[in-house]
Amino acid sequence: MTDLQGVYARTEAGLQEIKARAHDLTRGQRNLLIVLDGKGALASFAKIAGCAPEQMGEVLVPLVQQGLVALVPGGSNRELTQHPPSGSEPLPAGSSQVQALIALAERVFEKHAGPVVLKLEKASASGGDLLAAAESAAKLAKLTIDESKAQDFLVEARRLISA
Amino acid sequence: MQLDMITILGLGAVLIMLVNLFQVISLKSQISGGVVGKSWNVMILLVVLFAAGYMILPFLATMPVETLRTIVSLILFFGAIYVLVTIRLIYGIIKELSA
Numbered sequence: 001m002t003d004l005q006g007v008y009a010r011t012e013a014g015l016q017e018i019k020a021r022a023h024d025l026t027r028g029q030r031n032l033l034i035v036l037d038g039k040g041a042l043a044s045f046a047k048i049a050g051c052a053p054e055q056m057g058e059v060l061v062p063l064v065q066q067g068l069v070a071l072v073p074g075g076s077n078r079e080l081t082q083h084p085p086s087g088s089e090p091l092p093a094g095s096s097q098v099q100a101l102i103a104l105a106e107r108v109f110e111k112h113a114g115p116v117v118l119k120l121e122k123a124s125a126s127g128g129d130l131l132a133a134a135e136s137a138a139k140l141a142k143l144t145i146d147e148s149k150a151q152d153f154l155v156e157a158r159r160l161i162s163a
Numbered sequence: 164m165q166l167d168m169i170t171i172l173g174l175g176a177v178l179i180m181l182v183n184l185f186q187v188i189s190l191k192s193q194i195s196g197g198v199v200g201k202s203w204n205v206m207i208l209l210v211v212l213f214a215a216g217y218m219i220l221p222f223l224a225t226m227p228v229e230t231l232r233t234i235v236s237l238i239l240f241f242g243a244i245y246v247l248v249t250i251r252l253i254y255g256i257i258k259e260l261s262a
Contacts, residue, residue, distance in 0.1 A: 112195045112196075115193070139259055139260065139262075141197065142197055142198060142259055143197045143198045143199050143256060143259055144193065144194045144195065144196070144197045144198075144199050144200060145195055145196055145197050145200075146195070146196045146197055147196075147197055147198065150197070
């Protein structure tokens with residue numbers, strides 16, 4: 001049984017998977033992998049993973065089994081579903097907000113998310129203001145993808161950034 | 164076919180319109196909707212119409228004057244719509260970027 005209050009973080013393998021897409025992850029698993037930053041409780045990412053909190057175990061377990069995420073020691077005193085392979089250390093949560101925004105963009109814009117993700121990645125690489133990058137990405141989406149989805153993205157992005 | 168200035172200009176126009184057609188269709192994959200996407204389908208339709216209309220240029224000399232006048236009027240009419248769509252699109256982009 002997965003502990004919904006447990007705190008998980010990406011491992012080095014998980015970070016590589018975000019870039020390489022080598023594993024056959026579902027959209028929910030990929031979104032969860034992107035946002036697990038070693039901070040929030042697992043249940044708080046249910047919306048991003050696209051499932052109910054009680055179903056989070058089904059999304060999480062394959063990620064743990066493949067060593068892509070790991071329970072953060074001290075984040076929860078309760079059980080760890082499975083330990084990652086040796087040598088895989090949880091990552092610091094440096095770019096977690098950018099990754100969360102990217103996951104959000106992929107969820108909102110689905111197959112059309114490419115240009116928005118690219119814009120967010122560029123902003124992240126240049127160390128620019130994240131809110132400005134999100135607003136700029138929303139404008140791009142409003143012009144070329146969908147006006148209402150762009151609005152939804154911006155509202156959710158502002159909430160993520162201010163959280 | 165006599166290769167005079169009118170024919171050369173006509174062939175040039177057809178060539179440029181075919182390039183326009185290729186570009187407007189290629190860009191469609193990057194514009195799935197939104198402010199630009201709404202206008203883009205109309206622009207594709209107009210470019211297709213223009214490309215088809217320009218194809219008759221080599222046969223202009225053999226056409227009756229009345230047919231010729233009708234075709235020129237149609238090209239001018241759809242040209243005006245094209246300009247209107249383009250201006251509205253640019254206005255929409257400026258409005259969005261300055262918001």
